[in-house]
Amino acid sequence: MKNLTLPISEEDIRGLKVGDPALLSGVMLTGRDAVHKWLVDTFIEQKRTPQGDDLEVIETLKPLMAGGVIYHCGPVVSGLDTGDYSFVAAGPTTSIREEPYQAQVIKAFGLRGVIGKGGMGPATLAACQEQGAVYFHAIGGAATLIAKTVKKVLGVYKLDFGVPEAIWVLEVVDFPAVVTMDSHGGSLHDEVERRSETALAALLLKM
Amino acid sequence: MKDHTPDFLELIRLAATSLPPDVERALRAAVEREEPGSSGRAALEAILQNVEMARAGSTPICQDTGTPIFTVHHPAGWSTRALREQIRRAVAEATHRSYLRPNAVDSLSGRNTGDNLGDEHYPTIHFEESEDDALVVDLMLKGGGCENVGAQYRLPDSRLKAGRDLEGVRRAALDAVHQAQGKGCAPGILGIAIGGDRGTSYIASKETLLRQLDDENPDPALAELEDRITEQANMLGVGPMGFGGATTVLGAKVKATHRLPASYFVSISYMCWAYRRRQMTIQAGEAAYS
Structure with missing residues (x-):
């Protein structure tokens, strides 16, 4: 078991290999479909001019992203009426939807990792190698279990994206995950898919 | 007519926070099939721990509480307009109480x-x-991750060499499981409909998911096909969460519906391991849940 504290150094990330179980502690932020599109359109490709509190929010988030991780998660949150937020259920969402954006986001903001489920594609894997980042796989659906590792909600940005799509800043202790894509080009998802493809071909030969 | 909003609220709470016993039994059996020390086994163990915690604390099993799909069988004379209003009120209240996202x-x-x-x-x-004198309501919460990996095939399919027969259905089903990999939160459950048009075919594929995991299809040919698809899908080795392993699906349920001569659809709804479905029966004003 690897115990990792956020922000994570490049050296620690390069020491991780596919299959390593890890426990993450420190400050992380959530971000999924709307956030990735917003980051790329507004700050990376700049095809949309910043609006409202965009510039203020990105300046607040930059130090958290440098050496940090983005968690692909749309949580169930209590305390929405009072602002005294607490995470009730917070498992990972399917990461592959961020494949068109993830490599750019990792490189532009200096992420050391993303957390999600289901794995990601070749562009993200290449960015992990280049930047020194990994893909942490959390257990899909284990939402109550994971929410217990969220000790405090430190803040929320872009709540107008909706509760699941907002950027939640979290303090976590011993958040459980497994490295399934490392910074050396290894991907458990590629291996499993190749084996499954061979098995499928054999099953389709049978009648 | 009595206001059943509190009963609908309880149905939603139960569905979101307490995994049905047949699904939990299947997950417990699956743990034993995975290699000790493997990531797949660890994933199943975490899943079961989460199931217990969610039930104990009345918190959602999965944060994606999905599309709430209600199927209401009502006796003659009940107002569906009033029932719809009560269901909608209960859904809003369940969201306020954090049973639903x-x-x-x-x-x-x-x-x-x-x-x-x-x-x-x-x-x-x-x-x-219905002819029954009880109100019977099924609720399924269908998450988005698994809904995204559902697939519809139009047979014949030359890529899969799948013709218009049960062998073609087998080929389509295995391809869908391979395409899904771990993205639908494996181990999954397959709801498969043969026939219909594009719309009714998908609806029928979800209806089959209301069956119990350990029941037996009354049609012997479909029963055999369900077993075969389950066994062979598990030979793909996708495993829990797509980490590799022996359990890729917990079961398959197949239903055949009438079709046009020109069309032969095979529609596959993939249900994640967080297979949330519960039933409520209201008889003489009293609600019972299963």
Whole structure:
């Protein structure tokens, strides 16, 4: 078991290999479909001019992203009426939807990792190698279990994206995950898919 | 007519927070099939621990509490308009109590309604009048991750060498499981419909998911096909969460419906391991849940 504290150094990330179980502690932020599109359109490709509190929010988030991780998660949150937020259920969402954006986001903001489920594609894997980042796989659906590792909600940005799509800043202790894509080009998802493809071909030969 | 909003609320709470016994049994059996020390086994162990914690604390098993799909069988004379209103009130209250995540997003503006009340399709409510004197309501919560890996095939399919027969259905089903990999939160359950048009075929594929995991299809040919698809899907080795392993699916349920001569659809709804479905029966004003 690897115990990792956020922000994570490049050296620690390069020491991780596919299959390593890890426990993450420190400050992380959530971000999924709307956030990735917003980051790329507004700050990376700049095809949309910043609006409202965009510039203020990105300046607040930059130090958290440098050496940090983005968690692909749309949580169930209590305390929405009072602002005294607490995470009730917070498992990972399917990461592959961020494949068109993830490599750019990792490189532009200096992420050391993303957390999600289901794995990601070749562009993200290449960015992990280049930047020194990994893909942490959390257990899909284990939402109550994971929410217990969220000790405090430190803040929320872009709540107008909706509760699941907002950027939640979290303090976590011993958040459980497994490295399934490392910074050396290894991907458990590629291996499993190749084996499954061979098995499928054999099953389709049978009648 | 009595106001059944509190009963609907309890049905939602139960569905979101307490995994049905047949599904939990299948997950417990699956743990034993995975290699000790493997990531797949660790994933199943975490899943079961989470199931217990969610039930104990009345918190959602999965944060994606999905599309709420209600199937209401009502005796003659019940107002479906009143029932719809009660269901919608219960859904909004369940969201307020954090049993459900606000999931209804306007497709044009991107705005989340915040209370899970969208247009007439959200939440989804099917009404059917029955001869029974009880009101029977099935609720399924269908998450988005697994819904995204559902697939519809139009046979014949030359890529898969799948013709218009049960062998073709087998080929389509195995391809769908391979394409899904771990993205639908394996181990999954397959709801498969043969026939219909594109719309009714998908609806029928979800109806089959209301069956118990350990029941037996009354049609011997379909029963055999279900066993075969389950066994062979597990030979793909995708495993829990797509980490590799012996358990890729917990079961398959197949239903055949009538079709046009020109069409032969095979529709596959993939249900994640967080197979949330519960039933409520109201008889003489009293609600019972299973």
